[in-house]
Amino acid sequence: MRNQVQLITYADRLAGDMPGLSQLLDGELAGLFGGVHVLPFFTPFDGADAGFDPDDHTAVDPRLGTWSDVGALSDDLDVMVDVIVNHVSARSPQFIDWLARGEQSPHADMFLTLASVFPNGATERDLLRLYRPRPGLPFTPVTMGDGSHRLAWTTFTSAQMDIDVTSHSGRAYLIAVLDRLAEAGAASVRLDAVGYAVKKAGTSSFMTADTFVFIDELAGWCHDRGLEVLVEVHSDYQSQIEIARKVDLVYDFALPPLVLHGLIAGDPAPLHQWLQVRPRNCVTVLDTHDGIGVIDVGADSENRSRPGLLTPQQIHDLVESMHDNSGGTSRTATGSAASNVDPYQVSCTYYDALARDDEAYLIARALQFFTPGIPQVYYVGLLAGSNDMDLLSRTNVDRDVNRQYYSPEEISQNLARPVVSALTRLIRFRNWHSAFDGEFTSSVDGSVIVLAWNAGGESARLVADVSARTASLAWTESGSQHSVASLHNLPEVPTPE
Numbered sequence: 001m002r003n004q005v006q007l008i009t010y011a012d013r014l015a016g017d018m019p020g021l022s023q024l025l026d027g028e029l030a031g032l033f034g035g036v037h038v039l040p041f042f043t044p045f046d047g048a049d050a051g052f053d054p055d056d057h058t059a060v061d062p063r064l065g066t067w068s069d070v071g072a073l074s075d076d077l078d079v080m081v082d083v084i085v086n087h088v089s090a091r092s093p094q095f096i097d098w099l100a101r102g103e104q105s106p107h108a109d110m111f112l113t114l115a116s117v118f119p120n121g122a123t124e125r126d127l128l129r130l131y132r133p134r135p136g137l138p139f140t141p142v143t144m145g146d147g148s149h150r151l152a153w154t155t156f157t158s159a160q161m162d163i164d165v166t167s168h169s170g171r172a173y174l175i176a177v178l179d180r181l182a183e184a185g186a187a188s189v190r191l192d193a194v195g196y197a198v199k200k201a202g203t204s205s206f207m208t209a210d211t212f213v214f215i216d217e218l219a220g221w222c223h224d225r226g227l228e229v230l231v232e233v234h235s236d237y238q239s240q241i242e243i244a245r246k247v248d249l250v251y252d253f254a255l256p257p258l259v260l261h262g263l264i265a266g267d268p269a270p271l272h273q274w275l276q277v278r279p280r281n282c283v284t285v286l287d288t289h290d291g292i293g294v295i296d297v298g299a300d301s302e303n304r305s306r307p308g309l310l311t312p313q314q315i316h317d318l319v320e321s322m323h324d325n326s327g328g329t330s331r332t333a334t335g336s337a338a339s340n341v342d343p344y345q346v347s348c349t350y351y352d353a354l355a356r357d358d359e360a361y362l363i364a365r366a367l368q369f370f371t372p373g374i375p376q377v378y379y380v381g382l383l384a385g386s387n388d389m390d391l392l393s394r395t396n397v398d399r400d401v402n403r404q405y406y407s408p409e410e411i412s413q414n415l416a417r418p419v420v421s422a423l424t425r426l427i428r429f430r431n432w433h434s435a436f437d438g439e440f441t442s443s444v445d446g447s448v449i450v451l452a453w454n455a456g457g458e459s460a461r462l463v464a465d466v467s468a469r470t471a472s473l474a475w476t477e478s479g480s481q482h483s484v485a486s487l488h489n490l491p492e493v494p495t496p497e
Contacts, residue, residue: 264321
């Protein structure tokens, strides 16, 4: 991935379909991004989990376009595509064949059950030890063709059947997916939910030693096909550091809550602490299609003697502040208030989490862009979107509060808003200035945090007072000094070739 800001978006929710996304990126968003991560566009893109439950992971949903349309995006941009590692749809041909034919199916070894992971039976302690992204146990009763019943392993929803990634069929399935993505011109892949992929009796079945071995092997398959690897795992920060040593890129999921804590509590110290130890091979985010994670700054769930970047009280206060800042809308969308719940994420746009404070929002983005790594901006965050309560009321899916649909007119209207216009200028600055290819330093003094970059005699320096919610930016250009006292005043810069 080139060292420029990347866009992450659904094709349908931002631009209608793949050709529409290409048109938007060549039109109103021309030159703004170095790459685009297109969230699942497989068949179907609108299943039980917004595309993360494909019936066919090797086919583009014809309602969105074709593989040629995906390839067209890669002509000018680095294209990232999801590899949904952990599961397939309950509607997939492989799963349907296994249900019908049982052990006679060529896919019989592809699917996990309670019995296949615990052949000697599971105790209460075994089951309670399993790490869960959702409430309840990860099993769904299914009826086989002969009338017998099995407990299929379903980490996420009953529509998403977990794959045995150690089996012949499971591995062949994943390799076929990688082959198709490489043929389509993808530059990189995001390994979705890979932390849950390896199940083993007597463990939490999440980010175990066996999981790390599998990630290393899967990364090798990707590299053999010329694909760069981004790993998506929500866990404690020390695990993230360990993961980063084994892959090309890892998400910095600790950054969003730390930036929020800094701006809401007026305390940049935890953020600065993280900047001293975090890996550099990161994709930085503030918001994602899943929400705002908090587990990433908490203590190790397996070993509470390993504290997090924020204390339990600080995390509690942060979550409550997000709910208050959003006028209670995020509370309505989070936890047991809506279906498809995730206890480790707050369903809220980042703009609403900051009470729609334009200055605070721009400071948050500047802190993201100055943090080492490759910045990625979610399409709702690009447009400084607010919680979509109408969509939530129609679907009752918590994450839909931050998965808006935009018409072309709404995109144009939002791009003209002062906060969004300032954000696009900040994105272009991050893409343009050569200092971001150099050396990074940071310091903190009370409520003021300073992030600076230097390369080849050029420099860029951000000074943010998170308590006062003010920020200034200074930089050089061919030896000349420039500065702005407010991020709203950042001028337009040339678009990189």
